[in-house]
Amino acid sequence: MSKPTSTTRSRLDPEPVPRRDFLGIASLAAAASAMLFGLVGMLRLPKAAVVASPSKKFTVELPDSLAGGTPFIPPGRSVALFRDEEGVYAVSLICTHLGCIIKAAAGEFECPCHGSKFALDGAVIKGPAPSALPWFEVVPRGDQFVVDEATIVPQGTKVTA
Amino acid sequence: MSGSTPKSGLGEFVANLAHAPGTIYRSAFRTGSPTTDRSRSNFVFGNVFLHLHPVRTHRWSLRWTTTMGLGIAATAAFLIALVTGVLLMFYYKPSPEAAYESIKDIHFVVPTGRFIRNIHRWAANVMVVAVLLHMVRVFYTASYRAPREFNWLIGMGLLVITLGLSFTGYLLPWDQLAYWATTIGANIAQSPRELTDAVGITESFDPGGLQKQLLLGSDTVGAESLIRFYLLHVMILPLALAALMAVHFWRIRKDGGLNRPEDADSRLGPTPDGTYPVFTEAPKKTYHLAAIVRGQTPAVGRGPENTVPSMPHLFYAELGVLMVTLLICVALSLVANAPLKELANPSIPENPAKAPWYFLGLQELVAFSAFVGGIGIPAVVVIGLGLIPLLDRESAGGGRWFGGPGGGWLVAQAAIVGLAAVLAVEAFAIRFGWIRQWYPDAPQLWITLINPGTVLTAIYAGYSIWLVQRYRSTRAGALGLFTCFLCGFLVLTVIGTHFRGPNWEFYWSPAHWPSH
Numbered sequence: 203m204s205k206p207t208s209t210t211r212s213r214l215d216p217e218p219v220p221r222r223d224f225l226g227i228a229s230l231a232a233a234a235s236a237m238l239f240g241l242v243g244m245l246r247l248p249k250a251a252v253v254a255s256p257s258k259k260f261t262v263e264l265p266d267s268l269a270g271g272t273p274f275i276p277p278g279r280s281v282a283l284f285r286d287e288e289g290v291y292a293v294s295l296i297c298t299h300l301g302c303i304i305k306a307a308a309g310e311f312e313c314p315c316h317g318s319k320f321a322l323d324g325a326v327i328k329g330p331a332p333s334a335l336p337w338f339e340v341v342p343r344g345d346q347f348v349v350d351e352a353t354i355v356p357q358g359t360k361v362t363a
Numbered sequence: 364m365s366g367s368t369p370k371s372g373l374g375e376f377v378a379n380l381a382h383a384p385g386t387i388y389r390s391a392f393r394t395g396s397p398t399t400d401r402s403r404s405n406f407v408f409g410n411v412f413l414h415l416h417p418v419r420t421h422r423w424s425l426r427w428t429t430t431m432g433l434g435i436a437a438t439a440a441f442l443i444a445l446v447t448g449v450l451l452m453f454y455y456k457p458s459p460e461a462a463y464e465s466i467k468d469i470h471f472v473v474p475t476g477r478f479i480r481n482i483h484r485w486a487a488n489v490m491v492v493a494v495l496l497h498m499v500r501v502f503y504t505a506s507y508r509a510p511r512e513f514n515w516l517i518g519m520g521l522l523v524i525t526l527g528l529s530f531t532g533y534l535l536p537w538d539q540l541a542y543w544a545t546t547i548g549a550n551i552a553q554s555p556r557e558l559t560d561a562v563g564i565t566e567s568f569d570p571g572g573l574q575k576q577l578l579l580g581s582d583t584v585g586a587e588s589l590i591r592f593y594l595l596h597v598m599i600l601p602l603a604l605a606a607l608m609a610v611h612f613w614r615i616r617k618d619g620g621l622n623r624p625e626d627a628d629s630r631l632g633p634t635p636d637g638t639y640p641v642f643t644e645a646p647k648k649t650y651h652l653a654a655i656v657r658g659q660t661p662a663v664g665r666g667p668e669n670t671v672p673s674m675p676h677l678f679y680a681e682l683g684v685l686m687v688t689l690l691i692c693v694a695l696s697l698v699a700n701a702p703l704k705e706l707a708n709p710s711i712p713e714n715p716a717k718a719p720w721y722f723l724g725l726q727e728l729v730a731f732s733a734f735v736g737g738i739g740i741p742a743v744v745v746i747g748l749g750l751i752p753l754l755d756r757e758s759a760g761g762g763r764w765f766g767g768p769g770g771g772w773l774v775a776q777a778a779i780v781g782l783a784a785v786l787a788v789e790a791f792a793i794r795f796g797w798i799r800q801w802y803p804d805a806p807q808l809w810i811t812l813i814n815p816g817t818v819l820t821a822i823y824a825g826y827s828i829w830l831v832q833r834y835r836s837t838r839a840g841a842l843g844l845f846t847c848f849l850c851g852f853l854v855l856t857v858i859g860t861h862f863r864g865p866n867w868e869f870y871w872s873p874a875h876w877p878s879h
Contacts, residue, residue, distance in 0.1 A: 248577055248580070248591075249573070249576060249577060250576070250580055250581070250587070253576070253580075253581050253582055254580075254581055254585070254586075254587060255581055255582050255583060255585070278710060280710065299550075299733055300546070300547045300550040300551060300554075300729065300733055301546050301547065301549070301550040302543065302546065302547070302712040302716065303710060303711065303712050312866060313866070314712050314713075314714035314715065314716070314865060314866050315543070315547060315712060315714075315715070315716050315867065316726075316729065316730040316867045317730065317866045317867040317868060325803070326799060326803065327799075327800075327803060328796070328799060328800050329730075329799060330729070330730055330731050330732055330733060330799075330810075332557045332560065332561070332732075332733070332807045332810070332811075333560060333807065
């Protein structure tokens with residue numbers, strides 16, 4: 203007569219995990235983690251590693267008549283260039299609120315989309331824009347200037363040719 | 364040649380061939396033609412599309428004032444948009460060089476092209492209206508309550524996807540309006556930067572920039588953005604919508620049919636003459652399903668009272684709503700063409716650049732703070748709406764219009780409070796401006812925290828908390844808050860649509876806009 207195994211364990215005690223259940227649970231976990239891993243890979247795809255966009259650098263020749271307080275806007279660019287006694291500087295013309303292109307009007311800049319207004323140095327005067335217009339890096343090259351829209355410089359940075 | 368009997372074999376072959384059409388029909392519809400009550404029930408059971416419906420429908424559900432057919436109208440509008448959208452895909456080319464020209468082709472050259480595009484556009488508008496009104500109906504009849512809480516959440520998902528479909532469709536014509544509305548939309552997605560910039564953590568934590576990049580696939584609206592919006596519009600969002608719709612409909616049955624008041628049976632009275640009688644034949648089905656179907660025990664030994672076979676009663680009603688929806692879309696398409704502005708020009712913004720009308724309420728708030736209007740308040744509204752069935756665990760007034768403590772009187776009061784608050788806040792902001800005009804150096808964080816949008820939200824929330832306290836009922840607070848939200852949405856949408864002109868300035872009428 204073999205010794206009954208049930209003496210060690212009450213009927214009410216939870217059953218230990220049988221071997222077959224363990225294998226089943228392990229295979230489910232393996233399948234789930236494999237799918238999760240694949241999902242992470244798939245979610246990675248839509249975030250581009252290289253953003254396709256037009257060149258942020260351009261070269262511009264300023265008109266000789268350009269003087270303090272008047273913006274010069276190169277055709278096709280959303281940047282205003284100024285020249286005063288201290289030098290040349292470039293201010294972004296893309297509204298810091300929601301990305302509309304602002305236009306110069308009577309000694310200030312105004313945004314057509316939600317009515318933000320900026321001073322010529324980029325400071326916010328009115329409207330919902332959360333921050334001042336950024337200034338871009340300007341590098342003199344001979345008679346011309348190279349503006350880099352990807353490099354933001356502190357407000358007040360002016361260069362001389 | 365062989366030992367078999369070729370003659371009878373060939374004869375059987377010919378006979379099977381002759382019977383093939385009948386065999387196809389019988390294998391597809393195993394229950395035969397639906398001529399009796401029972402065969403109609405079996406017909407519904409045996410059809411995957413029809414069986415999204417219940418086999419029998421309570422007469423209360425078929426009353427005009429129970430649903431006003433709004434859910435079916437939204438579904439019908441989706442189907443119309445689906446069919447017309449597939450037709451438009453024959454000619455539409457999703458690239459910046461070709462998109463605008465292909466829409467022009469559809470408009471001027473393609474046979475019936477303009478008409479089909481008009482119907483597509485109007486069906487999208489009808490769908491948004493129907494979905495919103497459907498939500499209003501479900502809320503005011505307290506039909507989100509247990510056991511329907513989860514279906515309300517599915518409905519929230521459907522609302523968001525519906526708005527997403529409209530927004531992604533807006534870019535596809537690649538005209539000025541499309542380009543600049545999408546630029547604004549993408550920058551709204553980026554607007555969490557307003558907050559992270561103010562706190563100074565954008566360098567390390569930039570959810571806004573990530574959202575914009577995922578949406579556009581670039582840093583400006585271009586070819587990558589167009590193909591992403593196209594993919595979302597014709598594939599991802601419709602599939603997600605269809606899947607959620609199936610769950611939404613199926614759960615109506617599983618949650619015990621449409622909500623109805625407790626005294627629905629006595630108010631309906633006896634079944635009128637001429638409706639199909641209940642259970643004229645002895646039932647063949649056993650009730651073993653009753654053990655696993657939630658809800659009250661089915662009546663055993665007598666017919667289910669006050670229900671009628673869904674076929675034909677419910678199906679005729681649904682067909683009627685479908686035809687009315689189609690009529691509305693077609694009639695509007697004959698009256699008004701879908702707009703098409705000039706070709707998109709990335710260096711000159713449309714002025715004013717207005718989003719579709721149902722986003723103009725948000726655009727009005729965005730004109731004070733991009734983050735609050737574009738992300739903060741929509742998130743609060745969606746989370747608040749989603750919480751309603753989890754917080755309101757009451758039972759009074761279910762299935763009744765404006766049911767619950769306070770009732771219609773409370774809703775009327777809340778409408779007055781809601782309208783007064785939104786009009787006062789807007790009038791103040793339009794007349795006197797806001798913090799930036801008074802203190803140009805004020806920190807952005809102040810403006811993000813205190814602006815007309817947050818002030819209005821605070822007034823509405825305070826009022827509804829007061830209602831909860833006064834009536835000792837969450838439902839009363841929810842009635843007040845939802846009514847205020849509707850009033851705010853309505854007034855802001857009207858202001859954004861009609862009273863805002865170039866530079867988002869206030870004008871009493873578009874006739875006063877300066878010409879340029």
